[in-house]
Amino acid sequence: MTKILISADMEGATGVTWPADCLPGTPEWQRCRPMFTSDVNAAVAGFFDGGADEVLVNEAHMTMRNLLLEQLDDRASMLTGRHKALGMVEGVQHGDIDGIAFVGYHTGAGDEGVLAHTYLGNSLTGVFVDGVRASEGLLNALVAAEYGTPVVLVTGDDRTCADARGYAPDAPAVAVKDHVSRYAAVCRTPARTAAAIRAAAARAVALAVRHEPAAPVPRNVEIEFDAEHLAGAATVVPGVERTGPCRVAYTAPGMYEGIRCFKAVTTLVSAAVEEWYG
Numbered sequence: 274m275t276k277i278l279i280s281a282d283m284e285g286a287t288g289v290t291w292p293a294d295c296l297p298g299t300p301e302w303q304r305c306r307p308m309f310t311s312d313v314n315a316a317v318a319g320f321f322d323g324g325a326d327e328v329l330v331n332e333a334h335m336t337m338r339n340l341l342l343e344q345l346d347d348r349a350s351m352l353t354g355r356h357k358a359l360g361m362v363e364g365v366q367h368g369d370i371d372g373i374a375f376v377g378y379h380t381g382a383g384d385e386g387v388l389a390h391t392y393l394g395n396s397l398t399g400v401f402v403d404g405v406r407a408s409e410g411l412l413n414a415l416v417a418a419e420y421g422t423p424v425v426l427v428t429g430d431d432r433t434c435a436d437a438r439g440y441a442p443d444a445p446a447v448a449v450k451d452h453v454s455r456y457a458a459v460c461r462t463p464a465r466t467a468a469a470i471r472a473a474a475a476r477a478v479a480l481a482v483r484h485e486p487a488a489p490v491p492r493n494v495e496i497e498f499d500a501e502h503l504a505g506a507a508t509v510v511p512g513v514e515r516t517g518p519c520r521v522a523y524t525a526p527g528m529y530e531g532i533r534c535f536k537a538v539t540t541l542v543s544a545a546v547e548e549w550y551g
């Protein structure tokens with residue numbers, strides 16, 4: 274019995290290169306939703322080709338209401354909507370996920386990559402875990418590891434694939450586009466990317482072997498903002514302390530608490546961003 278969880282973000286989907294492409298409600302987003310759904314369907318089909326028994330898709334982008342359920346592979350189930358304990362990797366905490374796939378992922382704030390960011394589209398210029406610059410992929414991989422779940426597949430732009438080598442060196446990584454700038458990429462068509470994702474997902478099932486959950490390790494998480502008052506806003510969260518004019522840090526007993534505190538910080542900070550001056 275092999276169960277796969279797909280964490281589906283949209284910035285790294287086929288054809289997506291511009292904020293409006295993944296901004297809910299825009300005509301561009303409506304146009305890109307089928308391409309995003311195509312990437313996810315390719316991964317679902319590949320996982321079943323490779324022998325998986327169950328696939329759960331967790332929406333992980335913005336409102337978490339982007340994928341087209343009516344076009345989803347019938348064999349998969351989908352968790353849609355916001356306010357989930359673990360957000361992007363909701364479901365991994367139940368301890369029955371043998372492998373997790375990051376589909377449509379992107380690089381982190383401060384790195385090269387199409388639509389690179391970490392949770393907040395702007396304002397946040399870097400996240401560092403134990404001193405290492407972290408993407409959402411790395412943060413979520415550390416959370417999954419606490420439940421014994423390995424990352425088995427990553428898709429996104431070519432920079433995202435390079436980033437994945439750092440946290441999931443054995444997992445197949447599929448570049449659906451090649452980075453040119455933060456808002457430009459050389460894109461491959463949905464038919465081509467679907468074939469590549471499906472083949473990689475089929476191979477990835479062999480890596481879906483759940484381990485004993487690792488004991489949580491205390492983690493230092495440091496966050497850098499582009500304005501001083503945002504660091505001040507973040508210190509409202511108990512345990513979050515200022516480490517510089519635009520920086521705060523906290524130490525979490527493990528990554529479950531680490532990612533939940535990060536969520537609290539980004540939620541508070543986004544409410545403190547003013548329209549013209551940030």
Ligand SMILES: [Zn+2]
Pocket residue numbers: 282283284333334335
């Ligand atoms: Zn996203």
